[in-house]
Structure formats: structure tokens, C-alpha cells
Amino acid sequence: MTDGVASARSALAREHACVLLHEMRRIRRFEEKCAELYSAGKIRGFLHLYIGEEAVAVGAMQGLSHEDAIVSTYREHGHALARGIGASALMAEMFGKREGCSHGRGGSMHVFDAATRFFGGNAIVGGGLPLAVGLALADRITGRPRMTACFFGDGAVAEGEFHESLNLAALWKLPVLFLCENNLYAMGTRIDRAQSQTDLRVKAQSYLVPAETVDGMDVIAVEEATRRIADGVRRGDGPAFIEFRTYRFRAHSMFDPELYRDKEEVERWKGRDPIATLEKRLKEEGLVTDQLIEALDVSVADEMDEAVQFAENGTWEPVEDLLRDVYTRRS
Amino acid sequence: MTDGVASARSALAREHACVLLHEMRRIRRFEEKCAELYSAGKIRGFLHLYIGEEAVAVGAMQGLSHEDAIVSTYREHGHALARGIGASALMAEMFGKREGCSHGRGGSMHVFDAATRFFGGNAIVGGGLPLAVGLALADRITGRPRMTACFFGDGAVAEGEFHESLNLAALWKLPVLFLCENNLYAMGTRIDRAQSQTDLRVKAQSYLVPAETVDGMDVIAVEEATRRIADGVRRGDGPAFIEFRTYRFRAHSMFDPELYRDKEEVERWKGRDPIATLEKRLKEEGLVTDQLIEALDVSVADEMDEAVQFAENGTWEPVEDLLRDVYTRRS
């Protein structure tokens, strides 16, 4: 390898690493804002923060193609931002303004975006898996070389729809990538109090779906695995399953007193903060400098301030439109 | 071993073998009658015959205790008879007479009997599994040393409730014995067109539920496995799963044109008829004689003729009682 190639590579690597860092910081900052705005009463309903899990969304989205479809959960701000839904449209949705990506009708749990093939936010645990199977079936029937990535939590694995969806996808060799965000808890229920078998790979493999476990606090590992496995799924190898081991730093939602886990456990995981970890690593490798990080910070802060401003300036849908979008044709 | 002991053993063995043979013949004859009576319009609705699968019901029930609970399916005449529900009460139920074991309200698919702890006939595929988990939970909470045996077909394994029930039973170490009658088809859908993984043991094991496959055409093997495994379940080892490989010789129900399987396949399996197989074996071992079998036949024929007569003589519930048994207390 010549010096030129090596330095080009390292430039590329730095650039890409910066993208990853930037994306994770965007999510973190966006959600910190959301928490504030929740306290201020600007955002209401349920608000499920993703803080601590950013590496999964960012790494996974980097590994997917723009043609792929995304099916997500109620904890989807990270997925949405990493997928390319603008912070402003997302924040306006959190406010319920009509400039929101779901026209304000959905709020935090129902982020949709046709342009990025983001098929929602779903507030029923496990409810998205059959949709993902169907989206993949449509691609399979029409012969389009793309796939559907389906995010869900460890809690969803206990639902009957997990079983039915993995079986159907495997039976019909559909291009679905099942992405399980195992943050060890479903609300207050730790995985070993919900699953007889806590090694989730074994479950996926029981359908003959190839499965891997990946460190969900390491964005580079997430990206690598997702890209590699997604390529196979898109190529027609059938469905695959990735378990990302991760952790949510915050409460389940804004109403959760967190009686079910120790402070130390939380602190231990915070020591593995995916953003701090990546920063440290990049600095050690000399790929980024403090200045660069500061610059990133400023740009992220500006972006999110703008998003909030955009949401603030957004408009309320008139009450006369209440019955809009129940049916496509109105009779 | 002295000659005396050996001969006592063989007498016992003969006696028991005769019981098995007798029970299987009772089921066979009962159902042959049912088929006739269906054509005659005496039995209506859906009628799912168990012919060919008798070894499973008979062997399994022999392996269970009278204290145990049974949860069954819509293909349950064999289970009911082998459990000890009288042929007359069962036949009256098939007719819809009030002398039926479910007072005539249920018919073929809803055989219930409190005396033998037979918790039904269930016409929703997979619908019985959660009930079995709950019955076992009641025993667990009250500390009673008994268990619940739950029959279901290969088709039911695809339902979400299979997944949820195996997990919950395993998680809570409940005394449930899951008895899967794998007759290779769910209506017209062969197992490999319904399951990505056709080795059902693997599925059960993915919940850390111990699983075995047993030849469901061999009544002695069925009994041995059931008794051995049920003892462990009752002792508190947690749930277990047995897959019985079997085959239904008749159509799925009386409406099935059987377009989905070859005549030869059916004939091949008929060559393994559990009744003929046992007879042959017992004769070869000198445990039964042709005379004894003839005598059995006569007694079975008489019993079933009587059952039909009983059902014929049964009475119709008066129409004024239509709203009975919707609620326990009538308000």
C-alpha cells in the first residue's frame, strides 16, 4: 500500500468516523432537548428516550441502503434521525405541529416518513414485525433487490408475533433483517424474568435464521455487522437476526420511577457510553481532535436549536380537519 | 428370577397389552360409528376423526395419573375415551343430547368432563396451550403434586401462543407436559410448508424445555415415554415436550377432498396401523390369541352399539333453556 492510498484511506476513515460521531451526538442532543421540552410541557404523551443506545441506530442505518425499508418502535427518535429524517420535521412531530413528519398526528411514538421509507414508530410491542415481513414479501414478489430492517426490543421477543414472523420470514426466505435491541429490560422486567432462554440467538436459530450477537455500544462493530449481514439478506440469502447488546441510560419513559434496577448497574453501563467510547478511540488513534469535536458540538447544538425553533414556529392543524386521513377517499 | 415371578410378570404384561389394544379398538370403533352417523345426519357440524392416531391417546393417557388435568383439541374423541369418559356420554354429546358429557352444548369439538379433569376440546388451534399453562400454574401455586397434559397438533406450533406458552411454562417451571401430535399436516398444509424448522424438538428446546420424539404409531413406546417424562414434570422438573410422529388415515374433517396428499403416502402409513401393529406383535409374542381378539371385538362392538343407543334415546334440551349456562348466576 502506498503512502498516498494509506493516507486517503485514513482520511476516509476519519471522515466516516466523524459521521458516526456526529450522528450519535445529534441523537443525544435531540433527546436531551426532548427531555427538557417534556418538562416544559411542549412535548406530551409518552416519550421514550434512546439515550445510551445511539450506536445501534447509527451503526445500523449506515449499514443499510436508502432503498431498504425501516420498521421501528415507539423508541424511534434515534432510528429516525439516523435514517435521515430531518431534526426539524421530527421535532415538529414531537410538538404535534402540522410541519411534523407525520403531520403532527402521531407524536413521539408514530414517526413516519415516506421519503426515507420509514414505516413507523409502532406503539404496540411486536406489532411491527408482521409489517416488516409483509414489506419484504412485497419486494420478494416484485423481485426488487432491497430489504426491510425491523427494529424491536428484547421484550418483543416474548410476543407471539416474534415467533410467527421469524417462522414466516424463514419459511418464505424473505429479505428481512431482524434487529433486536437488547437493552436487558422491558420496562421494569429484566430479560431473565421474561425469557427462559436469554441467549436470543438461540431463539432466532431455532427458525433456521442465522443470528449474531454484536456489541451495541460499539458503533463501528454495529455498522460492520449490519452491512455484512444486510448485503446477504438483500442478495436473497433469506432473513437474518442480529442481537445488539445495549442499555438505556434513562428511565423507560417519563413516568418510570426506576425501582427495578440498581444505580450501580446504570453507572457501569454509562461507563461504556457509545459516544464517549468512540471519541476516546478516535482521539487515541489521532483521527479527531478536541477542536473538531467542539466544532461538531456547536453544529449539533445549532441544528437542534433550530429544530426546536422550527417546531415552535410550526402551526396547529385546524380543528375542522379533525376527521382527515381516516380514509383516503372520503365518502 | 423365579418362574413364578416371570409368569406373573408376563400375565401382567398380557393384561396391560390387552388394555392398550382394547382402548385403541374402542376409539377406532367409536369413530367408525361416528363417520356412519355423520352420513346419516345424526352427528353434524365439524367432525375430526382420530383414526390412525389412537396409539398416542391411549399410550399417553396410560402414562398419566388421574389427578392430572387434560387439555385437548377439536380432534379429541380418542383423548376423551382413553381418559375414561364413557362412550355413551361421549356419543350423546356427538348427537347434541343433554345426556352428553357437555350437556349437548358442545358437540364433537367441545368435550368437557369435570370428573376426569378433561378441560375440553378446543376448536381454536393453539387456544388450549395458555389454558394448560394456567392449570399448571394453579397447581404450582397451591403446591399440589399434579400436572397438566396439553395435546395439540403440528399446525398449532406455528401459532404465537405456542411460543408464549412454552416460554412462560419454562420460565416459571410449571408442570405442563406439552404433547404434540405431529401427523405431518395441518388441514392440507404439510409441515414443511408451515415450519422453517421441521424438527419440532429443536423448537421446544429453544425455550430450554426438554424434548423427545417418539413413534406415535407404537402405543408401548408412547406409554413408556409419557410415563417417564410425566413423572419428572409432576416431580417439579419443569415442563417437557414430546413430539409423537403419527398420521391421520382419514380426511381432516368430513368436508375435506384430500387434494393435498398422495394415496400412496396414506397407504404407506396405513401399513403402520397402530392397532394391527400391536396385535401382530402380541400374537408373535404369544401374549394374545385370535380368540381373545375376537372377544375384544365383540365387547367393543357391543359397547359402541350401546353408546349409540344411549345417544339415540337421549333427550333434547328444551328450547326454553336456551340461555342456560351463559352465566353462573343469572341476573
Add this chain to the structure above:
Amino acid sequence: MITTYREAVRTALREALRRDPRVFLMGEDVGRYGGSYGVSKGLLDEFGPERIRDTPLSESTFVGAGIGAALGGLRPIVEVMTVNFSLLALDQIVNNAATIRHMSGGQFSIPLGIRMATGAGRQLAAQHAHSLEGWYAHIPGIRIVTPATLEDARGMLWTALEDPDPVLIFEHQTLYNMEGPLADTAGAVDIDHAAVRRSGSDVSLITYGGTLGRTLQAADELARDGVDAEVIDLRTLRPLDMATIEASVKKTHRVVIVDEGWRSGSLSAEISARLAESLFYDLDAPIARVCTAEVPIPYPKHLEDAALPQTPAIVNAARSMVGARV
């Protein structure tokens, strides 16, 4: 051409599959078995296993997959063998099919047809005899149709598939063998309007689906008594075509609603309530409802018959009302 309801549905399926490559059929035993009611017999041979898909017993997931495939640009027809099993898929229908358009602010529509057999009358007992189509009609975001004639069995499916929103099609179990003439040119029909199946001036008998036949019989019997009954077939249970119903009631001033749902909370209640709101001063007698008794359907024939709306009960309800006129 003499045909059956079963054949009419099959023809509709075949036509849809031929006309639009985005259409496919999936459900339990729709392929090799030929459909639990024999409706899809032959379609697997004609269209192959990519478009005629036997599913495992996984109602929630294959219905949800239908929703997903519709989101993905196809025009799925999902067969849920019977309404009784659709309860396993209810979350997908109520929480996804009925809401996604709304929750996404109108970005996504779900052009999905879900067919199911419904109703009692075949001694299938309590778990296999539900009539829940009127119950489903409570849910905004879905459309409910109930073909009761050969024309509608033949024609509603295509219109449902052209509808950008989810349409649930309920085929009454007892209709599949119904035989009669159907024009060779029969094709798509509207799914917006109720139909006046018999015109009359004394009393409006309002029904749909499996009870249309018995209601028409009742009208014939009433005619022999000199009572001229009008029979309305609702056809679409959601949204209700109140204009057609109201026009009839303005003419007759008397209403009997016949509904195979359990009486309490059945669709008959909604129609009654609406008429009492809009035509309170036009009604000459209290609205009567002939519904299913509030009991899980019993197996024996005499009890099942007693539980269901039968012709004599319809006749009596109408007769006593017209008597009340004098």
C-alpha cells in the same frame, strides 16, 4: 349462467389476479387444499405458489404481512379462514390497518382486502359461529362489506381492491352453496350504497349478509297477509349508507332490523339509534330488532336455530308493528 356464490367469489379472485399483477392471495389452505370452503380451488394451478400462498397457522402475522405488503405497493387479498380466527389478528387490524394512514398524516394508505367467512347455521358450536362483522364496523379506518348476493360476491372484491384503504369482506358460511343466475358480464359493483332488494311501503326490513334470504322470505310471507315490506340490504356496514335507509323509512315509517350479531351492541343498535336521531318524528312505531340471542351458539340444531334470527320472528315483528298502525 347459473353459478354459486362460491364460484362467484372464485371468479372475482381469478379476475383480480389476472387483471393486476400486484394482486396475490394468502391464507391458510388457500392453495393445495383449495380453500376451507373450496373457494380458491384451481387458483394455485393457474397462478402458482408465489401468488397463491398457503400460510402457516399464524393469523396475526399473515394479516400483518398483508398490511406490510400493501404498504410495499402490492394489493394483497388475505383470507382469514373464518371470523372466529380473526380475533387472533385483531391487533393488526385495529392498531395497524385502521390507524397507519392517520398516524402517518396521510403518507401511507393500505390497499388491502381481508376476506373471511362468518356466521352460524352449520352447527359448529360456540367457537366457530361468531357473527362479528357488525362489531368490526365500530372501528374507524376500515371499511366493512358483506356480499349477500351472487352479484356482490362477484363484484365487491375488485372494488375493494381498488379502494386505497383496508376493506374487510365477510362471506356468510351458509351462502357458499347458494345458486342462481349471474350475467356473464357481471363485474365490479359499487361498495358505497345499500340496495333495496324488494320495494314496499308498509315496513322497512333492514338486513345484510346471511339473513338477507330469510328477510326476503319474511317479506313474501308478509305479502300474503297484505303487508307490503321493503327489504334493504345494507351491503356495506361501515360506512353505513344512511341516505338509502332513511329514504325507505320516510316512506314506510316502520322499521325492523335483522342482524345475526348478538343483540346487545350489534349493528342493529347503531341503525336504530341513528334513525331515532334523524327520523324521530317519522316513526310510527318503536323500531324492532331481530337479532341473535345472547348466548354462545349451542351445538344442537334446535338450539342453534332458536338462537338465530329466523323468518317467523321477522314476520311477527313486522306484523305486530303494522297491527299497531290500526
Add this chain to the structure above:
Amino acid sequence: MITTYREAVRTALREALRRDPRVFLMGEDVGRYGGSYGVSKGLLDEFGPERIRDTPLSESTFVGAGIGAALGGLRPIVEVMTVNFSLLALDQIVNNAATIRHMSGGQFSIPLGIRMATGAGRQLAAQHAHSLEGWYAHIPGIRIVTPATLEDARGMLWTALEDPDPVLIFEHQTLYNMEGPLADTAGAVDIDHAAVRRSGSDVSLITYGGTLGRTLQAADELARDGVDAEVIDLRTLRPLDMATIEASVKKTHRVVIVDEGWRSGSLSAEISARLAESLFYDLDAPIARVCTAEVPIPYPKHLEDAALPQTPAIVNAARSMVGARV
């Protein structure tokens, strides 16, 4: 003693667990988390994990297991976190809980209590805001109760557990923080009768659950205009206590029904239909219904508010009716 609805339910749970060893509680996060709405906080410590059981996310199976445990001789209380998730368990409720007594010819009863939070009003959007208790009331074989007061939150549970049949208890989400006095001696209450929460002579306002408060407010406003409204709290949605309702209507001759269900096919329709059948000639004006608009509940507050039955709409409905009298 001043208490909250939440505490009243908790006290009821605690008492039931203390009184009867056959009682246990299971559901998602009822134990360590303390219940999604904080209702069961502290119960795990007092009764231990055998009797306070956190379940996996498996609604169909843990509801079915509740049915099985009831068959096995226990008195389970199953908490389904919210009615929205109960759709996943609907097959167990409709096809097993509601039918087994009947299908077994009366051999088996199912003494099971299923609690769930219901209703909108907290900006939780379309999948988390259903009000389906009236819809459930369509099903024979189950009983539906809707505690709307502290007394009922405290007292209905025990009576439900003593009932040999399945009882579904719907607790409206917005009530948990409701505070007020509750007698120390408060205990079991009947679950057979509707209650007159305010006596009046001009118009009957009929409601239940989450809308009782707004209906009482409306009655106060009406009083200021000289309209004397009677407020009926249905308490039990199945079976309906028609005697109490009819007694009220015979007095007032005017009816407004307030129901958080979507209007079409809501319980309000059934009540309206029944009154039009039994008291047709007693009604001085068409029955009015104030219900939820037929739209999946939107997230923004102004739209959610617009979708739900609000006090001004109740007042207007009653006022225009009484105006009609003059």
C-alpha cells in the same frame, strides 16, 4: 380519609390478596416496576413473587393462563396494562373465557378478574387511546364493570372476584390521580346496579367511567341555566341495569348518553335502541349521544380534545333538548 383512585384500587388488591389465598395478581410489570400506573406498588414486597407475578410480554398467554388458573381453582387477577394491548388476548377472552362455561354444559366456571386501563385524554395517540369497554360489552359470557368513583375503585374488585364468571374491570387512565374522601369502612360494592349520581327531573345524562366527571360538570352548568339534570353512572356495562335507566327516563323524558367510545356501534347506541324500544312513547325528544369522533385519536391536545366528549357538548345536547320542550 383522603385517598386517590390509584390507592383505592391498590387497597382493593391488597385486601383481596389478604382475604383469599386463592387470589393472585399477574401481568406486565405489576411487581418490581409497581405497575405501569403505580397501582400495585408495594404488593410484591408484601405478598412475594408467587402471588405478584411479573409476566413477559405475552398478552394472549397470560390472559389464557388466568383462565386456566381459574379453572384450576384459583381466583386470578390478571392485569392487562391497557385495553389497547388486550386486543392481543381477545381470542382467549372471547373464545375461551366467555364460552367455556357454556360449552361445558355448566361444568366449569371461570372466576377471573381482568383489569385494564382504558381511555384517552393523555395525548398517547392512536394506538394507546382506545375506549373499548363498550365494545367488549357485546360479548355474552363476560361481565364488564367500569369503576368511576373512589368507592367503586375500592369496592368492585372484591365483588368481581366473588363472581363465578369472568369480569373485566376497566379503569380509566385519567382517573388514577383523582383524589377525594373515602370512608375507612369502604368495602365491597354491588356490581349489578347503575347509580344515580345526581338526581334531577329535566333530562337524564347517562354515562360511565372516564366521562362521569365531565357529565357531572355539565349537570352543574345546566343547573345554572335552570335545567335540572339527572346523572346516571352505568357502573356495569354488561349486563346493563335497564331498570335504573328506565326509571330515570320515565321521570325526565329526555336522554343524553355520553360515551367515550367511537360513536358508531358504541354502547350508547345500544342504550338508545333499548330505550326507543321500551319507552318510545315516553320520550319527548330524540335521544342525543355525545361520543368520540370517528377518528383514531390524534396526538395533539387540541385535536384529542376535539375528538373526545367534552362538557360543553354535553351541555349543548341537553340544553337544545330541553329547549325543544318549550
